[in-house]
Amino acid sequence: MPLHVLPAPAPALRSVLTALGSPAAVREDRTPALRSFQGSVSPESPLPVHVLDPIVPTSTDRPRTRLTGWRFLIRGGDRSVAAAETILTADGWTFSHFFEGPYLTSTERALRQAEATAIAYQPRLLSIPELYMLALWLHTGADADAGHGSLQPNDLLVPLAPAPPGIAAHRPHRVAELLPLMTLRVAPAPLLGSPA
Structure with a gap:
């Protein structure tokens, strides 16, 4: 079943289009792949980027x-050559930066995997800073407001590569299954006893 990809806020999309059309208008240089790509590029697959608040093992x-931003895959020809991220400021949605790297291809792969599911999901990206982890968050509320919502037990998280040790990349996990593992990973190590 196709994913229910929500449109990004119009100002977020405009800020990316402006940055693509006028590199001098942004402070940061384009990525090597964007600089070397011959042809036109376009922002596609907008995904809301959420950050997970700190996990409290005792809670x-x-x-x-x-919600901290919107990420767009920048497509050139038949592949994504970079990504662009926007952030919400006091003045509204603003272009933040272009980037490339392993999360670009990993995001594409996870989206392709998710397209094959039988359940309608709303795709989001979830950053878990405590674990240095990024996951495709498949939210069961397909029509929910992309700017709101909490992790639901039946939502799926697909860790993107590179994933932290002990968590398999590209393996879908129900939140109810993965959250306890993540909680264990951030819990302080038990004291082994006092020195003699």
Whole structure:
């Protein structure tokens, strides 16, 4: 079943289009792949980027998320050559930066995997800073507001490569299964006893 990809806010898309059309208008240089690409490029596959609030090992509450930006894959020809991220400022949605690297191809792969599911999901990206981890978050509320929502037990998280040790990249996990593992990973190590 196709993913239910929501449109990005119009100002976020405009800021990326402006940056693509006028590299001098942004402070940061384009990535090597964007500089060397011959032909036209376009922003596609907008994904809301959420950050997971710190995981508290002793809490029974689900960790909260907050929307921090929108990420666009920048397609040139038949492949993505970079990504662009926007952030929300006091003045509205603003272009932040272009980037490339392993998360670009990993995101594309995870989106292709998710397209094959039988359930309608809303794709989002979830950053888990405590684990240096990024995951494709397949939210069960396909029509939900992309700027809001918390992790639901039946939502799926697909860790993107490179994933932290002990967490398999590109293997879909229900939140109810992965959250306890993530909680263990951030819990302080037990003291082994006092020195003699």
